Amino acid sequence: xxxxxxxxxxxxxxxxxxxxxxxxxxxxxxxxxxxxxxxxxxxxxxxxxxxxxxxxxxxxxxxxxxxxxxxxxxxxxxxxxxxxxxxxxxxxxxxxxxxxxxxxxxxxxxxxxxxxxxxxxxxxxxxxxxxxxxxxxxxxxxxxxxxxxxxxxxxxxxxxxxxxxxxxxxxxxxxxxxxxxxxxxxxxxxxxxxxxxxxxxxxxxxxxxxxxxxxxxxxxxxx
Amino acid sequence: xxxxxxxxxxxxxxxxxxxxxxxxxxxxxxxxxxxxxxxxxxxxxxxxxxxxxxxxxxxxxxxxxxxxxxxxxxxxxxxxxxxxxxxxxxxxxxxxxxxxxxxxxxxxxxxxxxxxxxxxxxxxxxxxxxxxxxxxxxxxxxxxxxxxxxxxxxxxxxxxxxxxxxxxxxxxxxxxxxxxxxxxxxxxxxxxxxxxxxxxxxxxxxxxxxxxxxxxxxxxxxxxx
Numbered sequence: 107x108x109x110x111x112x113x114x115x116x117x118x119x120x121x122x123x124x125x126x127x128x129x130x131x132x133x134x135x136x137x138x139x140x141x142x143x144x145x146x147x148x149x150x151x152x153x154x155x156x157x158x159x160x161x162x163x164x165x166x167x168x169x170x171x172x173x174x175x176x177x178x179x180x181x182x183x184x185x186x187x188x189x190x191x192x193x194x195x196x197x198x199x200x201x202x203x204x205x206x207x208x209x210x211x212x213x214x215x216x217x218x219x220x221x222x223x224x225x226x227x228x229x230x231x232x233x234x235x236x237x238x239x240x241x242x243x244x245x246x247x248x249x250x251x252x253x254x255x256x257x258x259x260x261x262x263x264x265x266x267x268x269x270x271x272x273x274x275x276x277x278x279x280x281x282x283x284x285x286x287x288x289x290x291x292x293x294x295x296x297x298x299x300x301x302x303x304x305x306x307x308x309x310x311x312x313x314x315x316x317x318x319x320x321x322x323x324x325x326x327x328x329x
Numbered sequence: 330x331x332x333x334x335x336x337x338x339x340x341x342x343x344x345x346x347x348x349x350x351x352x353x354x355x356x357x358x359x360x361x362x363x364x365x366x367x368x369x370x371x372x373x374x375x376x377x378x379x380x381x382x383x384x385x386x387x388x389x390x391x392x393x394x395x396x397x398x399x400x401x402x403x404x405x406x407x408x409x410x411x412x413x414x415x416x417x418x419x420x421x422x423x424x425x426x427x428x429x430x431x432x433x434x435x436x437x438x439x440x441x442x443x444x445x446x447x448x449x450x451x452x453x454x455x456x457x458x459x460x461x462x463x464x465x466x467x468x469x470x471x472x473x474x475x476x477x478x479x480x481x482x483x484x485x486x487x488x489x490x491x492x493x494x495x496x497x498x499x500x501x502x503x504x505x506x507x508x509x510x511x512x513x514x515x516x517x518x519x520x521x522x523x524x525x526x527x528x529x530x531x532x533x534x535x536x537x538x539x540x541x542x543x544x545x546x547x548x549x550x551x552x553x554x
Contacts, residue, residue, distance in 0.1 A: 174547075174550060233501060237498065240488045253550060253551055265504050272508050
């Protein structure tokens with residue numbers, strides 16, 4: 107317990123410090139983009155949020171497969187925690203993207219393939235969370251949500267491809283080679299900060315899920 | 330008995346019940362017609378506008394109507410413990426999925442056989458020259474819809490809020506099917522001069538194959554007690 111709570115503390119402090127440094131560098135040190143001005147600085151939080159959202163859902167997928175193979179509650183707790191945090195990051199991605207889209211494109215929302223896919227992704231994992239809250243039995247909840255975790259993730263590339271064919275007018279994503287090294291460096295710093303925040307939230311959320319599971323067991327025992 | 334035999338027995342049983350009671354079919358056709366009517370009211374009497382969006386309206390109608398029959402797939406079994414009975418039969422439980430899937434596909438295709446001509450009359454579109462293309466879209470689209478739908482209705486049948494949970498899980502998963510079916514239908518109705526509809530038919534076909542494999546593979550886990 108002592109070691110675990112130490113890990114949690116260290117992760118929390120590291121996340122806070124890198125977040126502060128990353129925000130300071132992104133807001134004050136790196137020069138503003140020549141074409142877009144200060145609005146471009148949103149990218150330093152928008153892109154990491156999006157990457158972390160995808161990472162979180164990938165973790166849900168891997169943990170769901172592991173659960174279906176081994177039927178160990180541990181994997182279910184990690185999957186559920188990652189799904190919740192992934193939903194938070196997805197909402198953040200969409201909101202930050204809208205804040206950037208309004209001054210840059212002139213609209214909050216457009217049916218761009220990546221935007222649309224992200225919105226559908228949000229719907230898939232909100233459904234995952236709803237299923238969990240409606241299922242009462244612990245074993246069934248774990249099994250059913252693992253199935254949704256597998257099918258939901260397997261569907262993402264198909265959704266993305268079909269939406270891309272539907273709207274073929276999107277701009278290609280920037281590659282590291284087409285980006286100024288200062289911008290890339292700041293982006294990586296913020297990505298590290300977001301990853302630490304994700305890890306910190308995961309450690310806390312998984313611990314909470316474990317306590318929740320124990321409480322559920324005791325309540326069932328007393329009833 | 331092989332898996333296919335047992336699946337066929339379930340299809341036959343369900344279709345026989347349906348043929349004798351017609352409870353699902355009648356309700357579905359009536360509901361689908363109402364959906365088309367409501368769309369026509371909502372979008373006004375502009376026939377040109379209606380013709381332009383006919384593909385979308387048609388598939389939203391099919392999706393909502395299909396949802397009606399999906400939620401009954403396993404509920405029908407529940408009343409007298411039928412699902413426990415099916416589960417108790419020896420052999421691969423995938424036969425249950427296959428049987429229910431085929432039953433849903435047949436029922437939904439029958440409803441579409443009434444709904445699509447009715448939409449043609451309402452929206453004043455001449456469908457005869459496009460009959461073959463429309464049939465292809467509706468078969469592939471219905472298979473995709475039923476594959477995921479039959480699977481998720483098994484997953485949600487024991488939930489408290491199954492009426493909410495089924496569409497909540499199903500509709501995001503169906504985005505490729507809806508995009509494929511709507512775009513193919515619209516292109517075919519416009520005459521498909523560029524031959525683009527085939528691309529969307531391929532999307533539907535690919536979705537059908539991928540989800541057939543996934544659903545068949547996972548179904549026994551979903552049905553465990």
